[in-house]
Amino acid sequence: MSDTIIIGAGHNGLVTAFYLAKAGRKPLVLERRPVVGGCATTEEFAPGFRSSTLAHTLGPLRPAIVRDMQLERRGVTFVRPDPRLVSLGTDGRALVFSTDPGRTAEAIRPFSAKDAAKYPEFCATLERVGAFLGDLVGMTPPSIDAPSPGELWDLLKTGRKFRSLGKKESFALLRWGPMAVADLVAEWFETDLLQATLAARAIHGTAMGPWSAGTGAVLLLAAAIDPVPGGSSVSAVGGAGAVTQAMADAAREAGAEIRTGADVQRILVQDGAVTGVELADGTRLPADVVVSGADPRRTFLGLIDPIELEPGFITRVRNYRCPGTVAKLNFALSALPSFRGLSSDIAASLHGRVHVGPGIDYLERAFDASKYGETSSSPYLDITFPSVPDPTMAPAGKHVMSVHMQYAPYALRAGQWEYEKSVLANIVLRTLDSHAPGITSLVEHRQVLSPRDLEEQFGLTGGHIHHGELALDQLFTMRPVLGWADYRTPIDGLYLCGSGTHPGNGLTGGSGQNAAREVLKGVRVRRRA
Ligand SMILES: Cc1cc2nc3c(=O)[nH]c(=O)nc-3n(C[C@H](O)[C@H](O)[C@H](O)COP(=O)(O)OP(=O)(O)OC[C@H]3O[C@@H](n4cnc5c(N)ncnc54)[C@H](O)[C@@H]3O)c2cc1C
Numbered sequence: 001m002s003d004t005i006i007i008g009a010g011h012n013g014l015v016t017a018f019y020l021a022k023a024g025r026k027p028l029v030l031e032r033r034p035v036v037g038g039c040a041t042t043e044e045f046a047p048g049f050r051s052s053t054l055a056h057t058l059g060p061l062r063p064a065i066v067r068d069m070q071l072e073r074r075g076v077t078f079v080r081p082d083p084r085l086v087s088l089g090t091d092g093r094a095l096v097f098s099t100d101p102g103r104t105a106e107a108i109r110p111f112s113a114k115d116a117a118k119y120p121e122f123c124a125t126l127e128r129v130g131a132f133l134g135d136l137v138g139m140t141p142p143s144i145d146a147p148s149p150g151e152l153w154d155l156l157k158t159g160r161k162f163r164s165l166g167k168k169e170s171f172a173l174l175r176w177g178p179m180a181v182a183d184l185v186a187e188w189f190e191t192d193l194l195q196a197t198l199a200a201r202a203i204h205g206t207a208m209g210p211w212s213a214g215t216g217a218v219l220l221l222a223a224a225i226d227p228v229p230g231g232s233s234v235s236a237v238g239g240a241g242a243v244t245q246a247m248a249d250a251a252r253e254a255g256a257e258i259r260t261g262a263d264v265q266r267i268l269v270q271d272g273a274v275t276g277v278e279l280a281d282g283t284r285l286p287a288d289v290v291v292s293g294a295d296p297r298r299t300f301l302g303l304i305d306p307i308e309l310e311p312g313f314i315t316r317v318r319n320y321r322c323p324g325t326v327a328k329l330n331f332a333l334s335a336l337p338s339f340r341g342l343s344s345d346i347a348a349s350l351h352g353r354v355h356v357g358p359g360i361d362y363l364e365r366a367f368d369a370s371k372y373g374e375t376s377s378s379p380y381l382d383i384t385f386p387s388v389p390d391p392t393m394a395p396a397g398k399h400v401m402s403v404h405m406q407y408a409p410y411a412l413r414a415g416q417w418e419y420e421k422s423v424l425a426n427i428v429l430r431t432l433d434s435h436a437p438g439i440t441s442l443v444e445h446r447q448v449l450s451p452r453d454l455e456e457q458f459g460l461t462g463g464h465i466h467h468g469e470l471a472l473d474q475l476f477t478m479r480p481v482l483g484w485a486d487y488r489t490p491i492d493g494l495y496l497c498g499s500g501t502h503p504g505n506g507l508t509g510g511s512g513q514n515a516a517r518e519v520l521k522g523v524r525v526r527r528r529a
Contacts, residue, residue, distance in 0.1 A: 002028035002257060004519070005277050005285060007264045007303075008293030008459075008498065010038025014247040014258075015512030016291055016497040016519070018069055021254035023520050028285070029256060030277065032263035032459065035241075036248045038293070039458060039465065040507055042241025046445035048395040049332040052239035054449070054458065054465070056384045056402040057353065059225055059508035060234040061243070062138075069250035076246045077237040079389040081351035084233035086342065087197040088435045090358045094341030095193055096349065097230035104230075111191045119229075122188050126223045128169045129176075132161055133224035137503040140514055141477040141485035178472065179216035182360045192359040200357055200380065201231045203406070205465040205506075207323040209367030210360050214472035221470065221505050233352035237390045240507065267292070267299070269308045273492035289493050291519060293512070294459060295467035296320055296480035296500040304491070313490055316481040320474065320500075324451030324463025325370050327408035327424055331401040332394070332445035336385065337436035350388045356381035356431060366407055373413025375424055378431060380406045398444070403428055410451040410463045417450040424448060467500035476502055487518040493526075495519050 004020055006013045009031035017027040035041055039054040058078075066072065085097040096107045101123040109116040135158060142151035162170055176184055181202035185195040199210040202219035209215075226232040236242045248258055263280040267290055276286035292299040300309060300317045342349045357363045357380035366376035382404040387394040394400050405428055412420060425448050429440045451463025460467065468474055477485045479502045487495045497515035498504075504511050 002026045002285075003287060004028070004289040004291065005030060005287040006291045006293060006497070007267075007277065007299075008032075008038060009036035009244075009248065009258055009260070010293050010498060011040050011244050011247060011507055011509060012497050012499065012512030012515070013038070013291070013293030014244060014251050015065055015069075015509040016293070016516045017251040017256040017258070018247065018254050019513060019516035020519060021251060021256040022068075023516075025289075025523070027251075027256040028287070029251070029258040030262040030264050030279070030285075031258065031260045034260050036258060036260060037241050037244035039460070040240035040244045042239030045330045045447040046332040049330075049398070049400050049445065050239065050393045051330040051386055051400045051402050051447075052235070052241065053330070054328050054454070055240050055507055056235065056386065056404065057232055057507075058234045058236065058240065058243065059506040060232045061507060062509050062513060065509040065513060069247055071243065071246045071250070074246035074249050076243055079235045079237060079351065081233050081389065083349060084228065084352040085197070085230035085355055086339075086349050086352070087193055087355040088339060088341060088358065089193045092340040094339065095197060097197070099228055108191070108194060111194065112189070115189045115191050115194055118188055123227070123229060125169060125172055126229060127227040128165065129173050129220065130223035130227035132165055132169075132173065133220055135161060136476065137221070137224045137505075137510055138514070140487065140518055141479070141502050143486065144477055144482065173220070176216040176220055178214055180211045180213050181215035181219050182210035182364070184216050184219065185360075196357050196359050196363055197355050198229050199360060199363065200355060200382070203363065203367070203380070204382065205326055205406075206470055207321070207325045207370065208471065209364040211364050217472045217475060218470050221475065221503065224503070225505060225508050225510075231353075235384065235386065235389065239386055239390075239393065243507075264303060266305070267303045267491075267494060269304065269491055269494075272308070274494040289495070289519060289523065291495045291497045291515060293498040295322065295461050295464070295498055296496060297322060297461040297468075298459060299496060300489075309490060313481070320480050321469045321471070322460075322462030322464040322467070323469065324410035324454060324460065324465070325407040326451065326454070326463070326465050327405045328449040328454075329403040329405060329425060329428055330447040331403065331443050333399040333401055333442040334444055335397065335442055336388070336399050337401075337432070337439040337442055339436045347388050350385045352384070354381075354383040356383065356435065370407035370409040373409050373411055375409070375412075375420065375427065376407045377427060379427060381428065381431065408451055410455070417452040421448040421450055424450070466504055466506070467498050468504070470505065479504060487515040488522065493522075495522070
């Protein structure tokens with residue numbers, strides 16, 4: 001019999017279940033969809049063609065999680081491509097990013113000798129600042145009102161590390177966070193394509209453009225998990241679903257039970273404490289600890305009787321912003337497209353990501369449209385070809401193209417997503433055609449998922465890919481709301497473990513691992529009481 005219920009078998013829910021089971025709890029994971037994985041699944045979208053349905057690269061995952069869950073022993077083969085990113089310019093040239101700063105600097109040199117000279121210094125600064133922030137990402141955000149002795153100790157250690165950063169990096173850290181990423185990259189580089197490629201990481205999945213204040217903080221958060229400026233391109237053979245399947249195996253082996261097709265309708269509360277959950281079919285399951293991997297708005301506004309929460313708290317959750325701006329497209333292709341600017345061995349360049357968004361103004365204009373409820377006519381695209389590192393994803397000789405498209409606003413000013421999806425797919429193909437002439441003729445099938453689909457099919461409120469905007473006022477001690485960033489909630493025994501909690505930055509497992517630690521702490525405190 002379970003003592004802990006976890007709502008949702010997204011990767012964070014699975015990580016939480018694993019660590020709780022390892023510590024002797026008996027977690028029961030309830031997932032409303034027929035498969036585990038949440039946003040990290042692999043599905044066949046056309047006969048013989050498989051793709052990571054949504055997320056196509058990994059955060060990357062925290063190394064401790066990979067090790068503890070023994071993901072590689074369970075058959076996960078990680079793909080760590082080099083080059084990791086190819087950025088397509090408008091003049092037919094491409095900028096190729098490697099993990100090694102020296103190699104990337106050489107690739108930058110034909111664009112600007114000055115930028116090539118500065119690039120290694122930028123990498124080193126980002127690495128040092130990222131390493132400092134890596135510690136913050138791993139910790140539970142401290143209480144602002146009344147920090148515990150343990151939290152004060154952690155803060156003291158953080159303060160010491162900050163001082164050891166040195167004047168240049170500590171200054172960079174304080175200045176960069178509130179800045180617009182467009183200003184930040186312009187302080188370093190003059191090449192528009194380079195600036196835009198580096199800035200893209202700070203707007204990925206957000207409702208912000210490169211000129212939005214605070215996008216510097218999103219870049220720093222990304223650097224905390226992977227300091228290489230172009231960002232992570234780690235994927236897995238078999239797609240993101242191969243990773244979450246292995247995570248589910250690890251959680252089961254540790255003692256967790258996982259049920260799919262189990263839609264939690266209500267979190268049950270009595271006298272301010274959680275008592276269990278009720279499923280859509282009316283089944284009631286008791287538990288003295290419930291951990292929700294659903295996003296904060298869905299959890300507090302959708303699953304809990306409002307009478308159980310303070311009106312002030314409800315207002316703050318309502319103000320938590322989740323404006324989805326991403327559409328996901330998976331294309332079945334009869335062959336690999338020929339991109340202008342890449343060497344004759346195209347496949348060798350396509351193990352990692354392809355960036356389309358050749359300038360800062362281009363990215364800002366793409367964002368502008370979404371502010372007024374319109375789809376970008378020249379969108380920012382982040383693309384992978386999962387069938388290049390793993391040919392089993394498509395029939396022999398054919399390929400899969402996975403496209404993350406921004407900006408596609410959740411709320412359209414005119415029209416309905418049901419009808420707009422084919423317009424959107426045509427925009428994406430037209431955009432790509434200028435870089436890979438003839439690509440449209442290679443398309444055999446396409447799957448288009450709008451922000452509405454992300455909400456309806458995957459449970460993401462507002463279609464937001466991070467369970468809520470990654471903005472300065474929704475990070476760290478303020479994620480999801482000030483005063484409740486330590487995975488606890490105003491309801492005794494109810495915790496959060498999904499992306500809507502710190503650090504919440506993609507497929508890293510960070511939120512799930514931090515939450516498990518706090519749940520176990522809470523259980524120990526209760527026992528003592
Ligand atoms: C289109 C898209 C592209 C992305 N691309 C990337 C990328 O390339 N790299 C990257 O690192 N990240 C990417 N992300 C973000 C990343 O996928 C998410 O941040 C991450 O998967 C969130 O994991 P999670 O476990 O917190 O939540 P989820 O994966 O959302 O899991 C939550 C689970 O809870 C379930 N659930 C919700 N309500 C209930 C209920 N009432 N009862 C039972 N179950 C419930 C849901 O069905 C879901 O399975 C992308 C996301 C999207 C949507």
